[in-house]
Amino acid sequence: AIEITSEYIKEKSGVNVYINSEMPIGAGLGTSAAISVATLAAYSYTLGHELNLNEIAKLGHAVELSVQGIASPMDTTITTFGGIIWLMPNIGFEQLNPTIEMPFILGYVKREESTAKMVKKIKELREKNEKIIEMIMSSIGVIAEEGKLAILKGDLEKLGLLMNINHGLLESLGVSTKLLNDMVYASRSAGALGAKLTGAGGGGCIIALSPNKKREISLAIRLVGGIPMEIQLSKEGLKKHNP
Known part of the structure; x- marks a missing residue:
């Protein structure tokens, strides 16, 4: 995440990253996407670069691809924007607003x-x-x-x-x-x-x-x-x- 973000913002610096999460790792809950998105956003912000959410989601997906070799942008998009989304590959996404509680x-x-x-x-x-x-x-x-x-x-x-x-x-x-x-x-x-x-x-x-x-x-x-x-x-x- 640090390397890919550094290349994007054309600036590099050493940092200490601390992660605190209540979610189990590797459980199909998108924790790797959450860590990728949070890390690159915090890193770029610390260096004075205010990336927009679309940039962050795109970079997060690039991080997932570099680690896994193949990855859907679903997790990084949801992590970045929140809520429920309808993902359309190579097109974009639509945020869905349910009319009732989803328990x-x-x-x-x-x-x-x-x-x-x-x-x-x-x-x-x-x-x-x-x-x-x-x-x-x-x-x-x-x-x-x-x-x-x-x-x-x-x-x-x-x-x-x-x-x-x-x-x-x-x-x-x-x-x-x-x-x-x-x-x-x-x-x-x-x-x-x-x-x-x-x-x-x-x-x-x-x-x-x-x-x-x-x-x-x-x-x-x-x-x-x-x-x-x-x-x-x-x-x-x-x-x-x-x-």
């Missing part, structure tokens, strides 16, 4: 595989089964479009159903694990409208839509070996704190 619970288990390994796994699977994988990817795209409409309409039941279908497709790609599946199915049995893995898979987190059964779902996740975390969606993205 989610996360379930966390230790990551078994890195994002880079999971991306490589899907790439190899795609090379061997191109037509089938293309159909699955296309279906995931349709689900995302339907999910956008469900969010805008406030249709939580439809959103939950789409989450369940999406998880099934992700499982068919081989990115889920037994522990993730255990949390997904336990959440649904406890009353979640929908539950799916989040992130690249290989362990990490699931996300469950839980308007009325938060306590039951949290207990169900814990009983199968996961750590439940109740979350609230925030419209706030990158924020500057003066020491």
Whole structure:
């Protein structure tokens, strides 16, 4: 992050970076994007460069690409701008404003595989089964479009159903694990409208839509070996704190 930002602002300086986070690392929650965005923004600001949010998001994505080799701009865009976004590759993004509360619970288990390994796994699977994988990817795209409409309409039941279908497709790609599946199915049995893995898979987190059964779902996740975390969606993205 420091090197890429230094090249962009054409200035370089040694710095000490301190990171304080409550989120588990490598859990499919975009923590690497958050660290990248916060680091480059703080570094550039310290050197007197007020980068705009679009510049910060673009640089953050460049950092993710340099580390992982392949990365979507989704995490760095959300981290920078906050809220819920609809990402259109090579075009831009649209911020979505749900009409009702979006109540989610996360379930966390230790990551078994890195994002880079999971991306490589899907790439190899795609090379061997191109037509089938293309159909699955296309279906995931349709689900995302339907999910956008469900969010805008406030249709939580439809959103939950789409989450369940999406998880099934992700499982068919081989990115889920037994522990993730255990949390997904336990959440649904406890009353979640929908539950799916989040992130690249290989362990990490699931996300469950839980308007009325938060306590039951949290207990169900814990009983199968996961750590439940109740979350609230925030419209706030990158924020500057003066020491």
